[in-house]
Amino acid sequence: MFWTAGACSWCRGRPEAATVYGDPAAWAHRWLDQGADGLHVVNLDGGAFGRARKNADLIRAFTRETETFVELGGGIRSVEDAAGWLEAGVDRVIVSTQAVREPAIVRTLADEFGGERVMAGIDARAGEVMIEGWERCRELPRLGGAVREPRRGILLYTNVDVEGGLQQGGIAIEPVTELLRRVKVPVVVSGGISSPGDVAALRKAGAAGAVLGSALYAGKVRLSEAMEAAHANE
Template structure:
């Protein structure tokens, strides 16, 4: 099954210390808390979400899955009717496979894919189109380890490489505008869309329904929205209806 046959607005449920948190600019300790992950997830499903974006923030920073039980609870609660993509601290094909075996639709690989690109092909052999490679860019280069280390890699060039390895899509996060509610930049998204033929999921900076529309116009297959939805800047339905 191809990811995102039509454009989707995907609510983010980022988990830190068992609670939903939205970081500003990817900086640890800047987060505002939004309560229990299962309640948040249920709220977005009730509001019409077709897919949820779950991230273990502690896992992303520490390199091992720290909120696995909270994320399992969410996957169980939303059931089969809602797509679930999970990232944060997935560092091996075993980690990825255990999530996919447990009913997760897509795994998000960032640091692991950069450090060991072969892992993408390895997982894709058993689970085709199940890997979203997370390319987080700061100052025009891919960053890893919870956005703390630059790699010197160009995001569009990296996207082409991962497509060749069997990635089912690219999750592109513009870290420079992440969590700031100041709007999006469409140019970096457009560059990746033009370089590859797999779905590109855009993330970072969405503050208005106009931002959602701009990313859709830039060719994104889906947009992940966190802070703007939690802060009530617009509703999920308004975002879906704008495209």
């Protein structure tokens, strides 16, 4: 199933580069009212900048008051962290840095909670995997083994080179197609998606889904148009 989701604004790993758009819950309801298939939430306070679980109450409240699908990333460093969010009502957790360091964590979570509830997040810049809020890197060839080894869960691929960079003109499709060729698990793509054409290109390439963020908040693309591209010919 191909789906698109509203995403929180990401600030390229640097708090001083963040763009503030306002109340997250209000934006979440706005995207749902416009037909989003699900919500992709990145808890920046709990992840890249080291202030764990600051938004926990807000996220829990939102999952209680809505029946929408919510996937959550940011600061999930252990099986216990992931389990806590899943048991609190989040539908899917995204494990990024720890999935690169310890690929077996994805298999462990998938075995306990189901593969559809676990996403390994891979952030790549210039062919290298970035970890710890995009501050450190590992070579991309290590990614293939890390993702294939568990053969469970879903992969979220974020191209850091174009993430949040609206001036750069859309996705970079070549790294996506190369990754899709190398891995066997479903791949959802994030980074640089700024037009219905980008969504259509990812669908054609075989991606399992797409996450829209900055382009939605900046008004560069309408969610309804992206959704139409995502579900064309279904």
